[in-house]
Amino acid sequence: MTWDIKDIQKWSPEEHELGAVIPEAGNATLYKTGGWRSERPVRDEEKCTQCLFCYFYCPDTAVLVEDGKVVAFDYDHCKGCGVCATECPVDAITMHPETEFEGGC
């Protein structure tokens, strides 16, 4: 289907195909954005001070916290942006190519 901006005034949902469907709210967890990742974050337990900066800065809620402490990354949803590694004040997080890990991503 082609779209001409001159038709904007007569636009209606019935005339145009839907671009996407959100069948229910809160379904973002179903989209495993980890498939985009070329590098993964790895946390050094010894260096980590449990400040939780990585948890607050992660745009994908992919830093997993239990009892107020970082315990792991959710690699199903971590897309490897590296924000956590950039923001960690003690450089406890480093980014590594997926090819370093068995099975990759």
Ligand code: SF4
């Ligand atoms: S690399 Fe990006 S998406 Fe993955 S845990 Fe760090 S901040 Fe979150």
Ligand code: SF4
């Ligand atoms: S930002 Fe760094 S020091 Fe703070 S909790 Fe995360 S890994 Fe640990």
